Amino acid sequence: MKRETVNAIRTVLEEVIPPFLRDSGAMRWLFRRHWGPLVDDIERFRERIPFVTAEExxxxxxxxxRVQDETDNSEACLKRIVDAIEGETVLDVGCGTGYLLDWLKQRRPALKLTGTDFIIEEGTRSRHPEIRFVEGHVERLPFDDNAFDTVICTHVLEHILEFRTALAELRRVAAKRLIIVVPQEREYRFTFNPHLHFFPYPHSFLRYVTPIPEGHVIESVGRDIFYFEDVG
Known part of the structure; x- marks a missing residue:
């Protein structure tokens, strides 16, 4: 399903259903009916995250x-991303299957695009031979300082335990602009995803990215938070 559909479902779960019901045994039963024991495993995963091994x-x-089709980004966020790009070289951190990079290539063919993720499937490279892909972790990106004019990181930081380490790396390799998208989301005991950080309001996210440069923009886009900052 599209990101817009997922966000509509999340609005009901997070804003309409009261917390006492959302965390109740009845709701857990309903989730298990659809997701099975994975619901319990994700809850334990978040509870134990400081002790979870790389294998776990x-x-x-x-x-x-996979719940969403092709990309975690809504159409509105995609449009904001392409409009916010500065310069000619772009890095997508947590690029997945390369959907965002391909989307950008079709609209800005002059851009020099690179994608990185901790696993790059061979099919991703073969589908997008004109895009460079490099395996790497967001906490230790395999690139020089100021290597890219614009660095993009969408729907990644909510998964990363060492948030500030990852943020420092994103800022390190960005020469002009850093663009981040995270879900605008509330935490409950069990949910559809193994997110580690939750940002119910834009200012919730800002607490994580201090110090914040003067040249920054943040806004709610549907059920997502769109943020960019000038780093050069």
Missing amino acids: YRSIYERMP
């Missing part, structure tokens, strides 16, 4: 079914 981390993500 990888296992939970390998078991997660």
Whole structure:
């Protein structure tokens, strides 16, 4: 389903259903009917995250079914991203299957695009031979300082335990602009995803990214938070 549909469902779950019901045994039963024991495993994963091994981390993500079609970004966020790009060289951190990079290539063919993720499937490279892909972790990006005019990171930081380490790396490799998108989301005991950080309001996200440069923009876009800052 599209991101817009997912966000509509999240609005009902997070804003309409009261917390005492959202965390109740009845709601857990309903979630289990659809997701099975994965619901319990994701809850334990978040509870134990400071102690989770790399193998456990990888296992939970390998078991997660894909809910959204092709991209986690809504059409509105995609349009804001392409309009906010500065310069000619762009890095997409957490590029997944390369959907965002391909979307940008079609609209800005002059851009020099690079994608990085901790796993790059061979099919991703073969589908997008004109885009460079490099395996790497957001907490230790395999690029020089100021290597890219614009660095994009969408729907990644909510998954990263060492948030500030990852943010420092994003800022390090960005020469002009850093663009971030995260879900605008409330935390409950069990949910559809293994997110570690939750941002119910834009100012909730700003607390994580201090110090904040004067040249920044933040706004709610549907059920997502769109943020960019000038780093050069």
